[in-house]
Amino acid sequence: MLVTGLVLATGGGAFLAPLLASGCLFGSKNKAVKYAEEAPSRSAEQPSRAPEKMDSGKKNQEPQSSVSQIQGIKDQQQPSQTSANDKPSTGDGSQSARPASGGANNDWNPVKEIEDIANALSGEANALTLLEPIGQGGFGTVFRGSWRNLEVAVKTVMFSEPQGSEINEPLAQRVQQRAIMEAAVCTSVMHPNVVATYHYDLTPSGEVNGQACEWKLYLVQEYCNASLYDALKQQLLHNKETKVPDMDLVLSILIDIAKGLIYIHAKNIIHGDLTPGNILLKKDPTSPIAVVAKITDFGLCTTMDPNKTHVSNVSNGTPYYVAPEVVTAKKLTKTSDVYSFGV
Numbered sequence: 001m002l003v004t005g006l007v008l009a010t011g012g013g014a015f016l017a018p019l020l021a022s023g024c025l026f027g028s029k030n031k032a033v034k035y036a037e038e039a040p041s042r043s044a045e046q047p048s049r050a051p052e053k054m055d056s057g058k059k060n061q062e063p064q065s066s067v068s069q070i071q072g073i074k075d076q077q078q079p080s081q082t083s084a085n086d087k088p089s090t091g092d093g094s095q096s097a098r099p100a101s102g103g104a105n106n107d108w109n110p111v112k113e114i115e116d117i118a119n120a121l122s123g124e125a126n127a128l129t130l131l132e133p134i135g136q137g138g139f140g141t142v143f144r145g146s147w148r149n150l151e152v153a154v155k156t157v158m159f160s161e162p163q164g165s166e167i168n169e170p171l172a173q174r175v176q177q178r179a180i181m182e183a184a185v186c187t188s189v190m191h192p193n194v195v196a197t198y199h200y201d202l203t204p205s206g207e208v209n210g211q212a213c214e215w216k217l218y219l220v221q222e223y224c225n226a227s228l229y230d231a232l233k234q235q236l237l238h239n240k241e242t243k244v245p246d247m248d249l250v251l252s253i254l255i256d257i258a259k260g261l262i263y264i265h266a267k268n269i270i271h272g273d274l275t276p277g278n279i280l281l282k283k284d285p286t287s288p289i290a291v292v293a294k295i296t297d298f299g300l301c302t303t304m305d306p307n308k309t310h311v312s313n314v315s316n317g318t319p320y321y322v323a324p325e326v327v328t329a330k331k332l333t334k335t336s337d338v339y340s341f342g343v
Contacts, residue, residue, distance in 0.1 A: 193260030224280035256293035
């Protein structure tokens with residue numbers, strides 16, 4: 001009967017009216033109707049009870065409902081909101097100035113935070129180990145090394161910032177330009193017949209009045225087994241029995257060099273110093289002769305405007321390999337590399 005009163009009081013009478021009229025729900029039509037009519041008066045007769053005041057020193061001993069228990073569990077599982085003064089952790093123990101949700105913080109620099117995270121992640125990944133030296137040049141040394149579990153060749157180039165009369169300014173500027181050009185070109189080319197550059201790093205190695213004046217450039221490149229100069233000197237391209245040049249080896253290496261030149265010339269890059277010492281040989285089981293030739297050392301290279309036919313005021317090169325127009329007219333062209341290749 002209590003259920004019936006609640007249903008009628010809440011507007012459910014239209015749905016249960018036929019059942020109440022037939023008396024099948026409670027067995028008596030009159031009793032059901034009488035109780036429904038008396039329900040409002042009964043509720044009005046009962047005086048409202050004021051809420052009891054609870055003593056603050058006593059705990060409520062009433063059992064907690066299941067809904068309240070579930071709500072309490074959810075509240076415990078939800079993370080506490082970050083206050084305006086709290087700073088989120090960056091994961092490495094430090095705190096960032098990132099603003100809390102809905103707040104504002106003028107001190108937060110997202111670009112700097114991203115750079116800090118990137119440096120932390122790449123620090124260990126780019127760890128470089130230098131082993132024994134394998135080559136020496138006029139501007140630096142080449143070491144065998146290890147980088148990301150790869151056997152690599154690490155080329156180091158030292159150069160200085162011009163500091164007045166303390167050092168030779170033209171030489172310093174020339175070395176600096178050569179190092180920067182080599183790093184830029186090496187990281188922009190990718191071809192099977194060009195030595196790949198995996199990574200480069202520029203670190204200061206000396207200071208004057210608190211400012212860096214000496215720099216060291218590290219070029220992390222793929223490791224090759226020998227240079228063409230070494231192979232020719234040791235007659236590795238000759239038949240061991242007849243001492244006659246093995247034409248299969250010679251032609252295969254020449255084809256590789258030509259493919260590398262076509263690639264860099266298509267990018268409007270002139271090598272400028274193509275010699276047997278700047279051609280490296282690497283073991284490759286997929287090659288017909290099990291060796292592939294690769295062009296390296298872009299320290300004297302020059303980039304040319306696509307609309308121009310030559311680069312003026314260039315006189316760099318190795319004697320006996322440099323093209324005549326470079327020596328006499330100081331004009332460097334793509335055919336200058338072809339001349340060096342033919343020599």
